[in-house]
Amino acid sequence: MGRKNISDQRRGEIIISFYEVSRSLGLENASIAKLAQHMGISKGLVLHYFKNREELLLGLNEYILEQHLRVMVSEDIGKMDCKEHVIHFIENLFTRAWNTYFDDGVFYSCYALVYRVPEFKESFKAYLIQLHEVLYKKLEEAVAFDVIVATDLKELTEVIFALIDGAYYYLGMYNEHDLAYKQQIAIYVKYSLRLLDFRS
Incomplete structure (x- = not known):
């Protein structure tokens, strides 16, 4: 249960960051690469939580x-x-x-x-x-x-x-x-x- 809660929390953090990038650059320009850069993490980590x-x-x-x-x-x-x-x-x-x-x-x-x-x-x-x-x-x-x-x-x-x-x-x-x-x-x-x- 603890792992699931951590996973849900991490997904939530990524979504909020995706929203921030979308607000700054426009949704059409908000890529996974730019999201990862904004968060200071790798694209692979984003893709671990979201397939695409x-x-x-x-x-x-x-x-x-x-x-x-x-x-x-x-x-x-x-x-x-x-x-x-x-x-x-x-x-x-x-x-x-x-x-x-x-x-x-x-x-x-x-x-x-x-x-x-x-x-x-x-x-x-x-x-x-x-x-x-x-x-x-x-x-x-x-x-x-x-x-x-x-x-x-x-x-x-x-x-x-x-x-x-x-x-x-x-x-x-x-x-x-x-x-x-x-x-x-x-x-x-x-x-x-x-x-x-x-x-x-």
Whole structure:
């Protein structure tokens, strides 16, 4: 068991380093050789833990998922036991809080691979499903606390997530300190909250 834990830890360190190289040089330029150089280890050692670059990319995708989940389940959000907490949760989904945990350039480069690598498409799809499940459970929690009226939560989850994805892509064109950026955020949050049937 100890060896497995060390192996998992080492794989995690390599993936984080691969992310750092990708952020610095661009994912398309992040090779195993450059990764090894960045870490000060041999290519052979990288290949001991990952058979090829494709396997590294899958690991990177899982790493990004973990970072996304950190945003969605942030401890400062609190339980969905009152209207204020639900509003705060929705607002947080449309902020640049995501960028605290991962780089947009790496994320979108990873996303582009779903059109070229079947395995990556499946990995990315699985990761999106998990994010949808987290949002669904948050809304379900709000229903359980009688904050919002029970409705078709699966459909509601899909619509809100579509708004988040579209908004995030579009907001990348703005400087987050600009007034126009803040105005766009306010619009997305307003219409997302209108989809929720609050008790009061």
